[in-house]
Amino acid sequence: MTISHSIRLCFLMFWVSCTAWAADPGRYLSQYAHSSWTIQDGSFSGIPFAITQTKDGYLWIGTESGLVRFDGVRFVPWVEPEGKHLPQPSIYSLLGATDGSLWIGTGHGIARWANGELTTYASVVGRVNSIQEDDSGTIWMVRTRLSGQIGVLCGIKGSKVQCYGPSDGLPCANGANDLTLDQRGNHWIGGSEALCCWRPDSSSTYLQNDLKTTAGLIGVSAVAIGDDGVVWLGIPRAGKKFGLRRLIDGVATSYAVRGMDGATLSVNSLFLDRNKALWVGTVGQGIYRVYNGEADHFGSSDGLSSDAVQHFYQDKEGDVWVVTSKGIDRFRNLPAKTFSLREGLTADSVGSVLATRDGALWIGNQGGLDILRHGTFAKMSSHDGLPGQDVTALLEDHGGRVWIGVDGSLAVYDHYRFRLVKREDGGAVGVIVAMAEDAAHDIWASYTGVAGNPPGLLRIRDLKVIENISFPPDGGALTLASDHETGIWLGLRNGGVERYRGGHFESVAKSGDGPEDAVANLLVDPDGSLWGATDHGLIWWKGDRAATLNSRNGLPCDSVYSLIRDNLGSLWLSTRCGFITIPASEVSRWQEQPEGAVKIRLFDMFDGAQTAHTSFHPSVSRTVDARLWFANDSFVQMIDPSHLETNNLPPPVHIEQVMADRKNYSPTDEARLPALTRDLEIDYTALSFVVPGKVRFRYKLEGRDTDWQEPGTRRQALYSDLRPGKYRFQVIACNNDGVWNEEGAVLNFSIAPMWYQTAWFRILCLASIMVIGWILYRIRVRQVAKAIGARFDERLAERTRMARELHDTFLQTIQGSKFVVDDGLEEPLNAEKMHRALGQVSGWLDQAIQEGRAALNSLRSSTTLKNELAPALRRVAESGVVPEGMTISASVIGDARELHPIVRDELYRIGHQAIQNAKAHSHGRSLEIALIYGHDLTLHVRDNGVGIDPGYVMSGREDHHGLQGMRERATRIQGQLTILSSAESGTDISVVVPGRLSFLYPGTGIFSRIRNLYRRAIRNHDPL
Template sequence: MKTSRSLALGLTLLLATCSARAVDANTRISQYGHTVWRIQDGVFSGAPNAIAQTTDGYLWIGTQNGLVRFDGVRFVPWIPPKGKLLSSGIFALLAARDGGLWIGTSANLAHLQNGNLTNYMDGQGRINSIIQGHDGRIWITRSRVHDDKGPLCEVQDTSLRCYGVADGINSPYAGPLAEDSEGSLWFGSASLLTRWSAGSSTVFTPSASKSGEGLSGVQAIVAAPDGSIWSGRDRRGPGLGLQRLVHGVSTPLNPTLHGSALQVSALFLDRQDALWIGTEDQGIYRLRGNKVDRFSSVDGLSSDSVSGFYEDREGNMWVATTEGIDCFRNERVTTFSTRQGLSANLVDSVLAAGDGTIWIGNLGALEYLRGDRLSSIQSKDGLPGQRVTSLLEDHAGRLWVGLEDRLYVYEDGRFDPIRRSNNIAIGTVIAMTEDRETNVWAEVIGSPAKLLRIQGREVREELPAPGMPAATSLAADPKGGIWLGLVDGNLARYRQGRLETFSPGSAAGSQVREMLIRADGSVLGATSSGLIEWKDGRLRTLTNQNGLPCNSLYGLVADNNNALWLYAQCGLVRVADTELREWWNGAKASVKAETFDMFDGARPWSAAFQPHGSRSPDGRLWFANENVVQMIDPSHLETNSLPPPVHIEQIVADRKNYSPTDQVRLPALTRDLEIDYTALSFVVPGKVRFRYKLEGRDRDWQDPMTRRQAFYSDLPPGTYQFRIIACNNDGVWNEEGAILDFSIAPMWYQMAWFRIFCFAFVMLIGWILHRIRVWQVSMAIGVRFDERLAERTRMARELHDTFLQTIQGSKFVVDDGLEEPLNTEKMHRALRQVSGWLEQAITEGRAALNSLRSSTTLKNELGPALRQVAESGVVPEGMTISASVIGDAQELHPIVRDELYRIGHEAILNAKAHSHGSYLEIGLTYGHDLTLHVRDNGVGIDPSYAMSGREGHHGLQGMRERAARIQGRLTILSSAESGTDISVIVPGSVSFLHPGTGIFSRIRHLYRRAIRNHDPL
């Protein structure tokens, strides 16, 4: 006897719970048909009542304590403009086709458009429903009114036109409101259902109705496209609960749904014409054709008390309950677990048979799925064991089942055992395959592990380890023999008694969990180190370096289009066949892979036994993950083709918020800038990706992935344009995106006029420096010209005063001697005189040539050079010469050194030749300045010569000119009693190449003099 259960296969939904109740963030509850995500946010201080999505993509939630805006990630409480307060309780919302949001509160109606809020009928009743008719008119229903204008009102410009008794409406209040295909309005009040059109009304009263107070009675109305009307009441009983009217006549419901047993609180008809039924205490029912699905708090719904539904632009169904907001969406990967009827969540293998049956190896049961009915074979039904291991369908359609440590063939409702010759248990079968000779091969774990060949339900051959290496997976080779995925990560081929082993290199050591043999003979293997492929004797490994999102693979199967599906650690991965072929041939270094992850319902893990993955004849792919079974249908994957609206929400500059208006002007010296943006896709908000670019700063698009803020620091003043684009969960990009223009003001020193001024000032300074340099160069050239001219003048004087005069005198003597050539005595006297004068000329010429040479050969030997001048040549008899150097000799400027030498040379020669003194003193002092003294005790200089020199002689004048050239001060003191004292003082800044100036130089000079004289300072 088999146990069977019916499954609602039509519902594949995701339930995302965003509630204010105390739940753990990101708690995941698995079940067949949908996956529940709870996201604690805590922004709902009151229960949500209504949901709407405006044309800009934002989702609005009306709660007991205000209005909340949601972008898929963040809940932002909406604050009314100052002076336009709304009542805190919001019970109805309508997103109009013009982009405006109509808000119904406990006291008034309001309209929000482009940030402007308009209030209607303030303090005149609670707004219960708001709809927009086919003709665009806005209708509302109200209750708790304090006037007799009527419960049904139409918005006309900035006022309301209400309809009451005079218009055929006898009820003082109205609740739910709907418009049918003919333009008639339907509304409920107490237990009455009213149809109203053009001043006439028809009331439909259930046979077993009892009027109540307030809004008890009709709670929800839906008008179907076929003209039928669905109504729901909050009371159970005959004629109550859920009803359907066709042409005003109540009609029977789906036999599996007992409408009279429901306390209906909300109704909604989605775009697939499925009816969603919210109840007071039983959660949600979904009626689609003849199928009924139910979701309650047991399935992860935030509460069993439902207050409203809303379907957004992407087809997500939002549910408001007393505890929060839930979101249903189509889920790509379907999960089968105990919630869908499995006997246990310990699934070790799954096999899709040729007849479409899905066999599931579970703990305590062999289960199978046919159509939408799940059946289970347990021990009470003849299952000869508890744990089902590996599964195999042979060429005849028979099912081979590994059960604990035995192997059976299931056929015609019986389990026939496969025995060994000695009748000993085969062992735990972990993998099986059938070769083209119809041999069934089974890998058995034990001590030792072994490979069995079974023919005719008898074990014909046993190949134990280590002769046959231990394997984790088996696959038949279409050319004969079998392939083994080994424990050590290698591939092996066993054919006609011969074993060949192939190593994948870097992937070695990672066991081959499952293999796939393709039609061209290539072998694919799923390992924990990537996908290995063997073809034509070559073995390569595809890893995350080649485009795989992750390396750890649990199973693999090909779909009807030969695309490869990998059950991987990071999700379910699809790789197109062309991508694999191009990678294998070397045309591409990496492959493009599409990943279906946890947001799509994938929960990959490694199953214990083969097969881990299987493909059914209808193209659906099935995977076992050691806990549950998962399924994906590649041919019916819905894609989200709607690009998400992109919005820039705010700018935060130095912790101050700015609204993203057309032109945001930020203050000067703005340092830290944050731009918050969002993209409104609610299918999988966690998969929404962004790219942004700040024109003027970013050269390329920045890829923040899912981050919803851009950060900049120290932007210079200027005008900027920020562009942001985004894609939805399926990679559909909104290339238009959003644009924000903003500017940063400059400080005064960052303004253009200041920069121009600085540029002009720098140019002026540069021009002045250039002119100074030109002047310096011209002065230096002039000085050099003056020096050359002075030197030529000096040489002319010296040649004229000495050498040329002597030559001229010699000529006169020769001429005089030639007048009497026969006068021998006169001729001899003239020749002797000429000889003496020529000797004098030679001496004077040599002196002139020496004056052209440098004064010294070494830079600091001015003193010794002057001493040498004094002691050389003819020293007058009785004259004593002394020379001294005071201070540390310093490096002199060559010009100063030469000129001072020549001045000293002239003074010394004059003293030796004309002073007739008994001593000559030469002193050279290195101090702050450079001083030269030449003293004698001779007869002195005639006062008439001291100032201008002797007529026809240029010695004293030349000394003055030389002193002036080096900025020296020449002093001549002379008297007949004391002799002559000639001194020259040259400033240190001119004399020395490295002068020491300032007070520290003077202190150093005094200190050295004191040390030298052994005197204190």
């Protein structure tokens, strides 16, 4: 190295170490999260002029065409209430008051929007440019475009409006652009011709001479007051007396800092944020942010929606909003800050980071070596003696020397000089990927193969290679770590960890069998335990114990790139899904119970994390100020664990819209939806603007849901199966840091029932069912009772019929046999008479047997066959004992027809009984039997005997049932029994049975046949 190089390096290091001005590393606007919404995107129509936030959490944007509400995701145009209007659609100023109201400054007056009511103030005219609220709740405003000498400053308290002008000691009379209130009650007014400081008892004017001598100016466009009493002024014109100026003790001077000259700016707006940083909005030069004596610029080339800045605002969560001529922008501080080419790196190809004990951060980059010290970057390259271009691995040894892998060589930076380390044969050592220093202060360096040589491991002492260990071509160590006692740990490319000591390799554990299981990073704890980063999780070894910490234990992903502990012992991981921190207590608990889950905090892309695997080491390092620095193969990212901001504001939750069957309803309490509502949509939101994409929701519909629903980030609840009734919808939300608003928002609503869904209809239906059930029950009871009665009647009828059968046949035959026996016993010695009597008894007994069989057969079938009723009656008349001298005749009148079996049987029994009575009791000489087939069926049994005693005609003789049985049989077949009897003419017994019951086929025509079939069907169900 030449003397000139040494002097240059010495001067460079001296400058870096002496430039120790206190600048926040997060001073760069490029390190903030930036988002923009523009007119071209369709977010809103018209040029925006103002922005504010109301107490309910909504952001409101005033544009030239109206008012827009923003919840972080959706822009909703504000609609004027029916019958009310703003003084003018163009809105130039807004204020969210402490009472929750929104004050709207238009091009022709001011209005107040609160609780759904719009109030306008007719006495306030002109363009309202700025609105402020004092500690008493009075609303103050300044205005321009005034006609006449009226007050530019107005105050509103309740419904009272008071304006102030020259007569009230206010010198600014021709209009004002901006208004700011200080802590002492002064009103600082940026007038068109001067800066005025006014309160009711005093007033002052500044810059009047400077402004009135310059034509074409609109005066002081912006005013900002710091806590130290410094007044910042913005004038929309560049020049020594214009631009950005600072007023101290009544004297206004130009303001210039590193990165910004206020005299060159055309300032349109000013804002002091909560960190006391000054934001300067220009007419066409974008944004300047001044903090700790240094300014940073951000313009349209960096992504700003426009270089013409109109207004600034900081919301409740600390985000800074910028209104430009083409849209709105948001700047949000990020936990993970990025240092790239934009912030001063040599290139965006960072492979390693090393924090040295003097507080500097060494960054291995492509094309050189970057050093960050006290917020300032310095660069070392080959022009400064660096023996190469691309820096790979880095290491600081116990003596403070920095070891640098550069290109295919290894160099040591010591006392402002670079010294190369070579092998004994003088060859290059290869591309260094990792280095470590063991307990004996030997330096170990792992390298990849070059020029066909295999990868290997170097052991260096006193800048000389004393040991060179080769590995298989597919092997080698990706990372190294020093053991606290002796030896070195190696994370292997082909998986697993080995320890090298005493000239031998000791296999500790295997993480897998392939390249995907390679151990990319190692960390040795003071207790001797070892951690390894792999694609399948974080592996931990201690003694003979081993465990893997991955997604099964609560990690959001398995791929771990690097790891480090912070000053509090918490474990920090760079993973595929972002940066993860695990508190030390959680780590200890997991080591005791490796199957359990751990509580973590994730910093993902929304928090600025951009993680990636790097091939060189160290890929993570901790500086003396406790900040953690991660290399991701492109740039460096920093997280300060001791200054992590947590968003502790629970997000306000609102229900914005209720839509039922594609019809909108106001989300008011006790909303009543129509009957038969099928598709219900409830839109809700939570007003956290830090990371709207990480706002999560839970909702529950009481009356339908049994537990909380987890829609994630979806801002809509959908139902399609709701029944009529009352419901209570509750939704809660958490912000980006998981802080929940447990109260949330509630919507009570009801769905009206149709007439058939009402309670009275259900009661009526229930009552009807009960009545019908009772009626059916009674009918069934009656049916059962009738069936039981019918069974009893059938049994009784059958018994009665059997009694008639026995009386009319069997008993009469037995009685006749008795008469014959009695007659024979009168002359017991007359053998001939006795023989004749016994023969007659034998015949009658045979007849009794036949009649008994006939009675039994009648239980199963008809007594007579179809149309043989007349012949059967003739046989009855001619059988048995026929009195001497009695003649019997039988005739059939009309065409014989087929008879109903029951009618046929009953007529046969009636005729049988009448014939037997005539033969036994009439003492007549003739017996006539006639069966007449006409419209009805008629049976006549007529004798010329002595007749029947009139006393027996109706009831019969005692203990005789013949006549009674005949009447019962006639009644059963709905026939009419007539008994005509006298001593002179004998007895005539007739039975007339209706033809509709007697005949199966009364007619022969087709219509008669159809009628008879119908009658037959009815008759089959007849009680007969």
